[in-house]
Amino acid sequence: MLRAADQCFVCHSALGDEASRLFSRDIHHLKGVPCAGCHGGDASSADMDRAMSTNAGFRGVPKGDDISARCAACHADSAAMARLGSGLPTNQFALLQSSVHGKSSTKGSERIVQCTTCHGAHGIVAPRERTSPVNPLNVVKTCTKCHGDPAYVRAYNPSLPVDQLGKYRTSVHGKRNAAGDVNVAECASCHGSHGILASTDVKSSVYPTNIPATCGRCHSDAAYMKEYRIPTDQYAKYSRSVHGIALLQRNDLGAPACNNCHGNHGATPPGVESISKVCGTCHALNADLFAVSPHKKVFDERRLPECETCHGNHEIVAATEKLLGVSPEAVCSRCHNAQESPAAYGVAMHMRRLTDSLDAAEARAKELVEDAEQKGMEIGEAKYKLRDVRQSRLQARTMVHSLNEDQFGRTVGKGIATATWVAGEAQQAIDEFFFRRRGLGIATLIMTLLASSLYLFIRRLERAQQRGRTASSNSPIS
Amino acid sequence: MSGIWQKTYQWIDERVQLGNLVEFMGKKYVPLHRGSIWYYFGGVSLFLFIIQVVTGILLLLYYKGGEELAFESIQFVMSRVAFGWLIRSIHSWAANLFILAAFIHMFSVFFEKAYRPPREITWVTGMMMFFLALGFGFSGYLLPWNELAFFATKVGTDIAGVIPLIGKPIMVFLRGGEEVTGATLTRFFGFHVAVLPGIFTVFLAVHLLLVQRQGMSVPLGHEEVHGPSEKAMPFFPNFLLRDLLLWLLVLNLLAILAVFFPWELGKKADAFAPAPAGIRPEWYFLFMFQTLKYFPGKIWFLDGELLGIGLFGVVALLWVMVPFWDRKSALGKRNRLLNYIGIAGVFYIIVFTILGWLL
């Protein structure tokens, strides 16, 4: 929509000022939006006083929130954008206002961030241009302008880190980004661009429950990831895992999302020797036991990823007894067979037998307790002790990682002993139940005996009385 | 009589002069007629009361009053005390059988018009005992301090509070406060083991004394029985032995109920939990409870519930005073109308109890 030439630009570029030099490459200029489009005034007049008169609407250099308001005057108005022939979205300003950047700055009189903070003022180009400050390859530098300045960030949130750039550059994303790959993740890919929310905000794309989906936006897209030749099934696998179910379905923030194992800004999959350390930040006991077990040295020598070898990485399911032992589905038999490693094979088999015994003892104890309860017998203490049996089972599952038969045997042994006691108590209660019924039977027998003999006694008595009466009425004496 | 019994009798006789008493007791006869079977129910009620006293005293040895310990002490009796389950279940079952037997006894007396002069006081004391028995049931029900009892007590005492003027003070007196709390439990315990037994004993003594003095009543039209005849049975030993036989069977029944239908304990009462669904009083209050449900919220300018309670009060008063206004029976004439009213009453109670149970 080229009207008359932009007189503001004509004069000011003749003056050689920086703004118009930049503006010459600005997309607004190329689309025919004059300086007056933001600054107001009459762009068609060459006369300075007329062009820059307040009557003509000249507003000078906008300051503070006024800047974004000017941008929004067009960019938030779909009708205006349509008239200007643009298909750009128009929700940026609204998003900015509700974002964390839309809060008021330390001055108190304006927002922290204006449109120009990231996009620049005069040399605005489309993000896909190499020179745009919001081009994927430049975004990191743009954000770091503020977020890498400790003094600045401290004024808003002293605990917010300022080392994101450094960490980012160590990550796969950062390295490829530095090499010119526009498809890898940079700040805006995960945090958003206009509607950035704090990571503690439930609606934020980087809130723990949302992180898997955010990462999945690229990493689950097979077409997008084709050139990188890494799998794209992690999200699917993760959402089936115990961690995924805990985080995504139960909203348990204690469960790890992608960043807890891979890192945030310095995202890199953990190295082979450090996997048990990473898992061990939560599963400390298992990691400690593994570290002193015979497996540690062997796994490291053979470059086997420690925890992952048996438990998987993304699709970690609940570890049950099935993992232990020498059956085909057990993980032990992947390496140990009876011929080549008979000792280890024996240990695996033995440990599996022990847990099976514990399971059997627990199941039997539970069954008896339920039976006793159903019969209405009071079984509170035994039921309480079942907790300890369960505890032993859980502890045994942890103790497995030490591969120490003695320790393991002791843990399981305690559980079996308790389960046996519980079963004994429950059986006693059940026996008492039948004792009561038998006792009743005997008591009823006695009472029936007594009642019938009493009845016969009464009958005999009355017959005698009857006879006595008849005798007396027949006797002459009356 | 064998030697030792003779000697014992003589020893007591020398000191107390049992002669008159024995002679008097020997002259006691029980009339034999179509309705004689009903004579047993007074004795059965008495037997069940004695069972309650005995099992109640035994339970007292282990029961701990107060909201902290009541529930747990009953749990303790049911699970840890030898035969505790038996004693407690018998106590709970006998309570219900006692009230049932009392109902039957009361209605049989009503239909036989045994309340007519000279037995008016016997009737009145019997009615007093009946109301006390309901009080026993209501107070005893709360003692395990379980969920059902807690809310049933709340509802029951709420109803008492509806009576105008005196209702609120009565409710506060019963509850030991504005709400049902541990104080209510303490009060009910006191009522159940001390106050009610004391008052009941007085009425029982009068009732039994009168029955002994006046002898058994006969149906209208029959002549009174004062001596041996075809139509009478000596109380000692015949009727007494029969009584004992029946009591033995009732005891056996209680044992069977205790073993096969042990009394439940449920959940401990929690004042802050919402009331569970289906709160209702014990069966002997159900017909009144159900009736009140059918009264609309307001009739004319009167509160519906109040009207219902008032109605029950009036009916109860008339019922207690029946010996004094039933002129026909006093004159020895059959009172058909009263019989029909009685039958209707029995029917109403049965139907509404069933309704209350099902709905």
Next chain:
Amino acid sequence: MAMSDQPAQIPTTSKRDFLKYILGGGLIAWGTSILYPVLSYLKPPPEGGVEVTSVKVGALSSLAKDSGTIVRFGNKPVIVIRTAAGSLHAFSATCTHLDCTVQYRKDFGVIWCACHNGKYDLTGRNISGPPPRPLDEFRVVVQGDDVYISKKS
């Protein structure tokens, strides 16, 4: 004086005697079947115990400083801790993560859960690991040398 107008003649044939024996025997058996349960009932069972809104932990002197003990409260475990300074705390010993039973770790100075390394400080607050909530606190009362725990209202 007689029980009836004529003394009831009770002939003493063997049949009649037999009945009397049965009756007498039955009476004795019945009496025993009543007396046995009643007398057993009167004998107090081994545990004094009715528990549960308040539990006696034991003697204060039996609780060492800087140690923790698990006690049964009704049907739930409670951990009683005596700090190095001598003060007493009691918390529910059921871990708020997946219900394992916690313990006091002298070396950490905190309450620790063996299952997934959850840690709680001595005010019961969850300070590390997966537990999502603090432990419920119980009231500790010392009467003389006896320590009692009860539910906090």
